[in-house]
Amino acid sequence: MDTTLEIIGQEELDNASIERSVLFQIKRSQSLLARRFQMRFAPFGVTPGEYGVLLLVATNPGRKQTEIADALGIQRANFVPLINALERRLLTERRPSPQDRRSNALYLTPAGEEFVEQICQAEARFEAECTARLGGREAREALILLLSRLAI
Amino acid sequence: MDTTLEIIGQEELDNASIERSVLFQIKRSQSLLARRFQMRFAPFGVTPGEYGVLLLVATNPGRKQTEIADALGIQRANFVPLINALERRLLTERRPSPQDRRSNALYLTPAGEEFVEQICQAEARFEAECTARLGGREAREALILLLSRLAI
DNA sequence: TATTGTTATACTCTATAACTATA
DNA sequence: TATAGTTATAGAGTATAACAATA
Incomplete structure (x- = not known):
């Protein structure tokens, strides 16, 4: 092997x-960030999607599947297998909605809480x-503001 | 149907x-931006990935597949089917590298150019x-800087 | 022994159509 | 008729392992 060449x-x-x-910068950063998140949350056995569902159900108990799915x-x-997995792990629960028998109201179980x-x-x-990587709270707020402007 | 309820x-x-x-803000913005890009480039029949390859081969003719793939x-x-599609459309060309017969040097065809x-x-x-959505060139530079800080 | 391109394969996300039961 | 949940399915994108040719 010729080292010079x-x-x-x-x-x-x-x-x-x-x-x-x-586009490419945001794509790269998003993919790196998602990978970091997944490594961090691997011990919990939770994907970013499942994390989002748990969080939204926690702050919005009783909402129906479509509402949680839309917000995410x-x-x-595609929401069905996701909520199925969480239910199989006894973290969430579907209860029949009293107002509308078509829909399921979602709740956390005590284990889920x-x-x-x-x-x-x-x-x-x-x-x-x-926040530390970005250089402080102000930088973080600035980033979120800029991102939200893109997402209109 | 009870409207009040x-x-x-x-x-x-x-x-x-x-x-x-x-994480969620960047994910949402990235996905919306990618969709917008894809709609815009649908007439050309080019995905973001193919666009990236074409651009990199254009500015770096003669580089081998692995180098272009790594940069993206x-x-x-996964690069193989991508470059195959571009070659089938006669936009790029693989030429045997004179220095290393294992690798392919990538070039644009005249049609590719x-x-x-x-x-x-x-x-x-x-x-x-x-840039307009973000509020000007400065905002755009700020966003790219912040994103690059995240991607370390 | 390591690297380049390649194939095969699998897993996640996402997208669409169609079905059922309810409204 | 429209909506909620569901199923099936298909397409991207991405990940790993293994092989032949070459270094």
């Missing part, structure tokens, strides 16, 4: 066109890490 | 815990739209 061959690519693109941007068809407390603490640590 | 049932959920999360965060196994010019114009308009 090898070094020449390893020259950095010109990335500029992609690095400067909002998940289609109701306890679980949510734990993962909320983990999430708080995760968000604190993000 | 219906209206009560449609109360907004408490979203705060998720809206305030960097795509694994070399012309195509890249077109989609670059479309991308410029897309990015300009993002």
Whole structure:
């Protein structure tokens, strides 16, 4: 192996066109962040999607599946296996809605309540890490504001 | 159907815990942005991934597959069908590398060059739209800086 | 022994259509 | 007729393992 040629061959690519693109930057950051989240939450056996459901059901007990799914941007068809998994782990519960017998009202079980407390603490640590990386609370608020402007 | 009950049932959920999360905000913005990009580039029949490959090959002709794939965060196994599709459309070309007969050097075809010019114009308009949404060039630079801090 | 391209494979997310039971 | 939940299914994107040719 010719080392000289090898070094020449390893020259950095010109990335500029992609690095400067909002779409690619956001995609890269999102994918890295999601991977970090998943590693952090692997001990709990919870995906970002399941985390979102647990959190929303915790703060909005009694809402129907479609409402929780909509708030998370998940289609109701894809929500079913998600809530099934949580129910199988006895973290959430479907109860027949008294007002509308088509729909299920979602609740946390006592085990679910306890679980949510734990993962909320983990999430708080995760968000604190993000804040540190960004350079403080102001930077974090600025990022969230900018992201929300994109998402209109 | 009881309208009063219906209206009560449609109360907004408490979203705060998720809206305030960097992970969920970035995920939502990324997914909306990707969808917008895909709609915009549907007439060209190009996915974000293919767009990235074309752009990188255009600015870095002669690089091998692994280098282009790495720069895009795509694994070399998943890069194969991607570059196959572009080659089938006669936009890119694999040439045997003279220095290393294991690797393929990637080039745009003349048709590829012309195509890249077109989609670059479309991308410029897309990015300009993002900039407008964000509130100007400074806001855009701020967002890219913040995102890059997250992706370390 | 390590690397390049490749195939095969699997798993997650997401998207759509159609069914049932209720409204 | 419209909606809630469900099923089935298909398509992206991504992940790993293994192989042949070459270094």
